[in-house]
Amino acid sequence: MVEIRKPIQVAEAVERVLAHAVPAGTETVPLEESAGRILASPVTASHPVPPFDRSPYDGFAIRSEDTAGASGSSRIPFTVIDEIPAGSVSNKILGEKQAVRIMTGAPLPEGADAVVMFEQTVEDGDTFSIRKPFKPLENVSLKGEDLAEGEEVVPAGSFIHAGTVAVLATFGYTQVKVARRPVVGILATGTELVGVGDPLVPGKIRNSNGPMIAAQLRRMGIDCRTYGAQADDPDAVVATVERALSETDALITTGGVSVGDFDYLPAVYGRIGAEVLFNKVAMRPGSVTTVAAGGGKLLFGLSGNPSSCFTGFELFVRPALLKMMGANKLFLPHTKAVLGEDFTKANPFTRFVRAVYDGKTASPAGFNKSNAVSSIARGNAMIVLPGGTRGFRKGDEVDVLLLGVEEGSPEWTL
Template structure:
């Protein structure tokens, strides 16, 4: 049986090529640049004042002292956005606001707090060095400068920088389009009251939300009955998807026919069954160059399969540097009393203890069929196959969900 790391390696090896597209800047948040970006213009594009004050010729202020200030004649005001075209004459000063364009002839700005305005003029009490409080053209970014490299995550900070340079479209790794096909005769839509023996289809909206939260675009393909030909037909007709996720029908029951449907279609099976509990009977195949990953039908197990196997794949397709969940070392609050032949991924609530270490509360229900405890978990406590029993206080590997608001201290050793 494959370990999670081995299954992930197979999926990444057979992952579809990353798609690159140009998107409007307002849609680029959270995406990764696919190409280098160079500045089309300098920033700032004009010499601008860094302070409210007076723009002056620095040479006019030579020799100024508290006892013998230099007196300059005021010649107007330059607000931000209203440049003065006329050259500043010797012996004059012009009031200027922060961000205002320093006029021709001026080469410095003295702060408003450092001058005194009198009927005689603007009194300057010290020499003002050239370029004081002036941001020259290109001080921040030079024209043609490499500002962001391929592989850079676009955050609000990058949006601000790109907009300041007038870059309104950026080349990014496209959000993967993920088809979602639920299987099972027992499934009814979530808005429908189930009849005898039926359950609401929670996997379609749940997995769609996982895909969306991971940065992908979910495409819900519907629900297929537990009939090989029906599943095969819906897989065959799934168009416009970079990969497909199915839920249910991957175990060893009489009506678990997803793998059989893939065989009929001529798919190449990469693996079936991975050392994951819950979620062992997960499978993956390549169908016409496209990955099809069969998740467990139990919602909690499907979530676990997604977090461990699909999330790293989506991170890869999105060009992210970190693949999958954050890993850390944690301390068990409760003992693990049983030993299992597969690696157990216990639902856990991660928090920082008084000593700053990550503590893992695994007291919630762990059965594959229990969904409610997933809402109380923000991490997995990883118990390796054949490990145990483990006492409370044992150190284990922790995988942190995105909402795990914990400080991760430096590791003390391998876990």
């Protein structure tokens, strides 16, 4: 008799996985290697930004009080008494109708409270004149207006992108405390698999899931250990899984989780004493996705079908690994889009359709079956069609999850 499994909803499955994701620890890396990592401590402003009152333009620093009454018919002249390039300070103090030539980014000299841009003056040797009054602090970047000293600028758990690096550099972080990356193992199972470099023989296919998952990990900045492809032999699989678990923080297997005669992963979980968190999810593709936990580690049993495998990784493995790294945005970014094709047939399970999203419309990326590979190659998003009794029409507004975006969403919104 075939085993009957009870499906759980995707949100419930995600929650169960996350409940078993254990922090992977922290480490310190040089600033130049911090991009793409998850910040383990908040970045705080070690000084105000700007660090001093400064000029945002090339021009002249003046006292605004000296500009009262200036107009086109009554220009007010100033005498230039010093010049401040960026990076320098002036030791002059402005007196009445005196000015200091000042460059973008240079600190205002004492006494000055406004900046006249070159374009607003008529110059004549060491003097210039203006034709309009200036308000106090006009054209001045005030100390601390961007960030106050001690302010938390970026919270722990943030993805470190190029902008984060700019802030780290600004505040002198030559070393950055980041999450350690979990070590992830990949084991492909299936007697039908041959290596990428092997010729095809009847009944066989090449192991595409292993390299695909390695690339999915790599776009998270995570390297993997590969345990090769293994025939459907329960003793051999148990031995490899035990070895892999001793060498990694999490293990991803592909294949062997369905109800076929040679799907040995359920037996393997039993033999190594791992707790199965779920073995059926109300989703297509990937309904047989199985996740187990043992020895404080997660074992992801992804389907051997390429599209199912891909989807299982993005929905379950990715947020779990991000949680292990202490990230505060675990989930694929989500948006709404216009559905580009009819899906008139209802499905009781939630469908994740590999799609091309162009910023407005999301259209299926190609052949839509769990064993398809073309649509994985062509897609940049997944259309989410909730399970139920209704179909969907071209033009309907639908949920879309975006793939290949460096920073995720803080909430599971589906």
